Structure formats: structure tokens, C-alpha cells
Amino acid sequence: MPKYRVHLVGSAxxxxxxxxxxxxxxxxxxxxxxxxxICAQCCGWGRSWSQEWPDDMQVFVDDDGKEAVDLVEE
Numbered sequence: 001m002p003k004y005r006v007h008l009v010g011s012a013x014x015x016x017x018x019x020x021x022x023x024x025x026x027x028x029x030x031x032x033x034x035x036x037x038i039c040a041q042c043c044g045w046g047r048s049w050s051q052e053w054p055d056d057m058q059v060f061v062d063d064d065g066k067e068a069v070d071l072v073e074e
Contacts, residue, residue, distance in 0.1 A: 012053050013060070023069040027059055 018029035044050035060068040
């Protein structure tokens with residue numbers, strides 16, 4: 001029976017806690033920190049499936065145009 005590779009597309013998200021003076025600085029710090037990678041096992045290396053995280057993740061913006069930056073603690 002033929003074997004096919006099917007490419008499925010979706011979105012990924014990550015949350016990064018950073019220390020910053022304000023929300024705008026927090027966004028800058030988060031970009032500087034970078035997004036987490038996934039290990040070989042989690043990315044499917046050597047298996048019949050694979051997944052990857054995009055290198056160009058952006059801050060989520062809600063329907064009101066507000067960036068999703070939450071104050072965790074002061």
C-alpha cells in the first residue's frame with residue numbers, strides 16, 4: 001500500500017515569564033529570551049510524524065488590539 005506524508009498546519013503558543021519595568025519592556029525581554037525549542041523525541045525524530053515550532057512567534061493581540069501581556073507578580 002502507498003505511504004503518504006501529510007503536512008498538517010496549526011498554531012503553537014508559548015508563555016515566558018520575564019522581569020521588566022513595564023509591559024512594553026516585558027515584550028522586549030520575552031523576544032530577547034527567545035521561544036522554547038522542542039527536543040528530538042518531542043519533534044518526532046525517527047518516527048512517522050514530526051512537529052516543529054516557528055522561529056517567528058509574535059505576541060498575541062486580542063480582538064481589541066491589546067497585546068496579551070499579564071502582570072504575574074510585582
